[in-house]
Amino acid sequence: MNRSASPNGTNSRNPSPNGANSRNPSTNSTLDLHSPYYLHPCENPIISIVNVTLTASNYHSWSRNMRVALKYKNKLQFIDGTLTKPEETDSNFLAWEKCNTYAVAWLNLSLSSEISQSVIWNENAYDMWNDLKHRYHQGDIFRIVDLEEEMYTAKQGELSITAYFTKLRIIWEELKTFLPIPSCVCGVECTCDLGVMRKYRKQRQLVRLLRSLNEEYGTVRSQIILMAPLPDVNAVFGMLTQQERQFHSLDNGEPRALISSSDLIENEKHFQHQNANGYRGRGHSSRGRDGRGGRGPLKLCSFCHKTGHLVDTCYKKYGPPLHMRQPQKAFNYATTSPGVKIDKSSEALLQLSTQKRECKTSTFSLSQEQKDTLIALIQQDNSSQIGHVIN
Structure with missing residues (x-):
C-alpha cells in the first residue's frame, strides 16, 4: 500500500489550497531583497529616518526628505498608492501589515508634537500621507510670491559666500518644486523650448547671485558678467570662494610677506x-661678517x-x-610777558624775524630806505647803552 497517496489519488504531502502553507509566497517575498515587503534585520520603527521635523511652514522640504528616505528603504509604494492593502486571504497580507506599520511609525517620528497628535489614530501610511499633504501643501501661489520676494531682497551682508549661496540655493530648489519645468526628451540636441526655459532660469539665478554680493566683490563680478557665454552657477561659486579666501589671506597679513618678497x-x-x-655703498661690500657676502x-x-x-x-x-625732532623755536619772552617794555630796535628785529618765518621759501629783500632806518635804530640803541654805562 502506498502511504503517500490519498484515497482520491493525490499525494498527501502536497499542501492543500486552504492549508497553513498556503502563505508560503509571502515568506518568499519577505526574503527577496528587491521586494517592498523585505525588512532588514537592523530596521527599527522607533528610530527616525529623517532629520527634518514637519511643521506648518516646511512641508516641501520635509516631504522631499521623507520620500528620499522611504525610496532608499524600498517603501515608497506604501505612501504613493502603488501598493494597496491586500485582502486578508492574500499571501502577502501579513507582510503588508508589518511594512505599513513601519512606514506609519517613521512618519509619526518625523512630525512635530502638535501635528503628531492629530494623526495618531491613523493606521494607514497612504491615508496619513495624503492627509498631511492636503493640510500643508495648500497656498502654493502665495508661497511662490513669498519665495520670489525673499530671493530678490536677499543680500549677502555678513554671511560668507558658502552660507549665502546655500541660502539662495534653498530658495531656488523650493521654487523649482512649485514651478517645475518638464523633462526634455529631445536627446543630445534640444529642439523644443524647454531647454531655453532652463537656460533663462539659470541666467536669472546667476545674475541674482552676483548682484546681491557685497561691494568688495565688484571686480570679480564685472569679470564674470563680461564672460561669453556666462559660466555655470556652480563655477561662479568656485570663483567667489577663491576670492573670499584671498580676502582672508589679506586680513591675516600674508600680503605684507608677498610685497616684501x-x-x-x-x-x-x-x-x-x-x-x-x-x-660700493654702506652695507654693500662684497665681503661681510664671517666671510659671508653683505649683511x-x-x-x-x-x-x-x-x-x-x-x-x-x-x-x-x-x-x-x-x-x-628739532625743538620748536622759543617765543620771545618780551612779546609774551606782560609789563615788559620793548624799544624800537628790538621791535624792528622781531618784525623782521617774523617776516622771515612767514616767507621761508620766498626771497625776502629790504629797500635802501628800510636798511638806513634799521641801521640808525641800531646805532641809536648802542649809543644809549654806552651813555648809560658811563653814567
Whole structure:
C-alpha cells in the first residue's frame, strides 16, 4: 500500500489550497531583497529616518526628505498608492501589515508634537500621507510670491559666500518644486523650448547671485558678467570662494610677506646693477661678517621705495621719532610777558624775524630806505647803552 497517496489519488504531502502553507509566497517575498515587503534585520520603527521635523511652514522640504528616505528603504509604494492593502486571504497580507506599520511609525517620528497628535489614530501610511499633504501643501501661489520676494531682497551682508549661496540655493530648489519645468526628451540636441526655459532660469539665478554680493566683490563680478557665454552657477561659486579666501589671506597679513618678497627681488636686481657699475655703498661690500657676502637681504620700504628701512619705520610716513625732532623755536619772552617794555630796535628785529618765518621759501629783500632806518635804530640803541654805562 502506498502511504503517500490519498484515497482520491493525490499525494498527501502536497499542501492543500486552504492549508497553513498556503502563505508560503509571502515568506518568499519577505526574503527577496528587491521586494517592498523585505525588512532588514537592523530596521527599527522607533528610530527616525529623517532629520527634518514637519511643521506648518516646511512641508516641501520635509516631504522631499521623507520620500528620499522611504525610496532608499524600498517603501515608497506604501505612501504613493502603488501598493494597496491586500485582502486578508492574500499571501502577502501579513507582510503588508508589518511594512505599513513601519512606514506609519517613521512618519509619526518625523512630525512635530502638535501635528503628531492629530494623526495618531491613523493606521494607514497612504491615508496619513495624503492627509498631511492636503493640510500643508495648500497656498502654493502665495508661497511662490513669498519665495520670489525673499530671493530678490536677499543680500549677502555678513554671511560668507558658502552660507549665502546655500541660502539662495534653498530658495531656488523650493521654487523649482512649485514651478517645475518638464523633462526634455529631445536627446543630445534640444529642439523644443524647454531647454531655453532652463537656460533663462539659470541666467536669472546667476545674475541674482552676483548682484546681491557685497561691494568688495565688484571686480570679480564685472569679470564674470563680461564672460561669453556666462559660466555655470556652480563655477561662479568656485570663483567667489577663491576670492573670499584671498580676502582672508589679506586680513591675516600674508600680503605684507608677498610685497616684501617682490620688493626684495626688485631690490636684488638694483643691487646687482650697482655692483656691475662698480658702486660700493654702506652695507654693500662684497665681503661681510664671517666671510659671508653683505649683511643679508636689503630692506626696501613699500611706501617711499627707499632702501635701509621698512614701511613700519618710515620717517616719511610717520615722521621722525621724538628724540630726533628739532625743538620748536622759543617765543620771545618780551612779546609774551606782560609789563615788559620793548624799544624800537628790538621791535624792528622781531618784525623782521617774523617776516622771515612767514616767507621761508620766498626771497625776502629790504629797500635802501628800510636798511638806513634799521641801521640808525641800531646805532641809536648802542649809543644809549654806552651813555648809560658811563653814567
